[in-house]
Ligand SMILES: Nc1nc2c(ncn2[C@@H]2O[C@H](COP(=O)(O)OP(=O)(O)OP(=O)(O)O)[C@@H](O)[C@H]2O)c(=O)[nH]1
């Protein structure tokens with residue numbers, strides 16, 4: 278990527294730089310309880326940081342630093358002691374707070390809040406050829422008010438610095454250009470979906486919170502036609518390093534997927550395209566999420582959404598993550614089939630409690646007017662690791678797909694054989710009966726494919 282829009286100020290670190298090995302402190306604050314830093318540490322590690330210290334605080338938000346002044350000063354001392362190069366704040370900081378905290382910390386220590394951590398990771402890891410323009414756009418939209426803040430402070434302190442304003446203008450121009458590109462990318466993807474449907478495919482899209490097991494579940498569904506199959510040893514494919522025997526297994530790997538990918542599969546006799554998407558993460562502002570338009574539209578437009586939920590989470594986390602995902606998705610055209618994945622890690626009572634928590638969260642979201650909550654079917658326990666429940670999941674997905682049936686009786690001819698062969702290829706032939714001089718064909722499956730097949734028989 279060639280991009281001359283980011284600044285070299287410590288407050289606005291260059292997001293294209295490789296972070297591997299960067300020493301970072303984690304700072305977290307929560308008004309209600311002692312902050313839990315598990316997820317932010319995992320996200321930081323996934324983005325390449327080495328966490329060398331943590332400062333937490335239970336108090337309400339401080340308008341200047343996010344943390345209270347005392348804890349912010351602790352952070353400053355700890356940063357000096359540990360030679361930290363970055364402070365990762367588990368929450369959103371306003372442009373002003375980012376600036377103030379940066380001023381307090383030793384020179385050169387970057388301030389990275391949760392949204393920046395997520396956006397940097399997505400924007401830099403995404404393969405630029407797969408045009409994840411959306412992540413780049415999200416990151417720049419996040420950047421703009423911060424750069425304006427820096428430019429405004431520069432004006433106050435060092436008189437007017439025209440290069441600050443120039444950078445803001447460059448960034449605005451780059452955002453405009455990316456918005457145009459995203460418009461085209463989104464239209465192209467929508468067109469491609471229409472073509473795939475016309476070719477007789479059902480579009481199944483896996484969505485869910487990061488680390489829920491979407492990719493592993495998609496691989497398993499694509500591997501075998503019935504969704505079951507041999508045990509997945511967790512090794513090999515895509516460098517999956519899950520080790521079920523590791524003590525206190527560090528199987529959690531957020532940010533595994535940074536671009537959507539689509540695989541062809543046969544689900545219960547229907548030709549489907551399964552799309553694996555980038556996971557959702559809490560703490561990325563709604564406006565920024567709106568930039569993930571191409572991904573959100575793929576989910577909203579799917580014939581069936583496979584909503585992957587990590588059943589090994591505790592119930593509070595499960596509810597919270599479900600809210601994040603469904604809140605961002607908003608509404609879907611088709612049904613949503615939830616999978617309670619990682620069922621191998623938990624017992625039956627916990628799975629039952631998860632199903633209840635999903636139902637209760639969906640009901641609450643429905644009351645709040647989140648339309649997608651209405652589309653939720655009953656959850657199916659699955660294990661992408663050992664294949665348990667995958668047959669049931671496939672059955673539920675197939676059951677939820679749109680189906681049309683029609684019966685035709687046509688005079689026998691070579692044209693009918695050709696039409697039959699075409700219909701077999703698209704998996705829409707439910708029954709064929711040869712009679713003297715004529716053929717009776719029962720078609721069932723994707724409405725567009727059934728219609729197209731029926732037209733071929735008519736013209737045969
Ligand atoms: N025990 C167990 N581990 C699983 C299962 N499914 C996935 N995992 C592990 O959970 C971790 C995350 O799985 P992924 O498939 O990468 O999750 P994801 O939802 O695609 O994550 P993102 O791409 O970051 O959104 C990996 O270490 C997987 O091996 C499962 O059914 N059981």
Ligand SMILES: [Mg+2]
Nearest residue numbers: 491492533534
């Ligand atoms: Mg993934």
